[in-house]
Amino acid sequence: MRRSIQLLTLHFATVVAEEGSFLGASRRLGIHHSALSRRIKDLELRLGVTLFDRHPGGVRATAVSACFLAKIRHILKDLDDTLQGVESAGHSDGQPLPIGSDGPPCHCGFLSAVVACLDKNPNLPAFVAFLRKHHPEL
Numbered sequence: 001m002r003r004s005i006q007l008l009t010l011h012f013a014t015v016v017a018e019e020g021s022f023l024g025a026s027r028r029l030g031i032h033h034s035a036l037s038r039r040i041k042d043l044e045l046r047l048g049v050t051l052f053d054r055h056p057g058g059v060r061a062t063a064v065s066a067c068f069l070a071k072i073r074h075i076l077k078d079l080d081d082t083l084q085g086v087e088s089a090g091h092s093d094g095q096p097l098p099i100g101s102d103g104p105p106c107h108c109g110f111l112s113a114v115v116a117c118l119d120k121n122p123n124l125p126a127f128v129a130f131l132r133k134h135h136p137e138l
Contacts, residue, residue: 007079009043010072013051016040017069021058 012029016036019025026033044051051065061069 005043005046007076009039011076012036012039013043013065014069014073014076016052016059017061017065019058020060024058 012025015029016022016025019028022033022037022040026036029036040051049064049068050062051068052059053062
């Protein structure tokens with residue numbers, strides 16, 4: 001079953017864990033603490049697990065969420081690195097690279113386009129190798 005969870009919500013969860021409180025995280029993120037708390041509660045309901053133990057002094061990541069959030073941090077960093085690489089490779093004129101799709105990357109041809117673009121830029125062979133290794137269907 002495919003789940004629709006926004007990347008921003010996952011980022012918010014990592015910040016809550018880092019700050020140890022909804023109030024601290026909301027200040028860092030620039031959103032109201034009740035909106036942040038509700039968003040995390042919705043994420044917990046969607047996943048079917050409690051991500052944070054709530055206590056009067058703030059929150060603490062549960063054992064399940066500690067592993068989950070570590071993976072999410074890694075995924076978000078990889079995504080940032082990937083987008084940065086694509087932006088660098090795709091636009092030597094300094095203009096931002098617009099990216100958007102309603103479907104999964106493998107179904108819309110996005111990854112194929114990225115690989116084709118990167119093939120034209122020999123300074124990024126490691127990134128191309130990474131994509132080919134993790135997406136052999138390309």
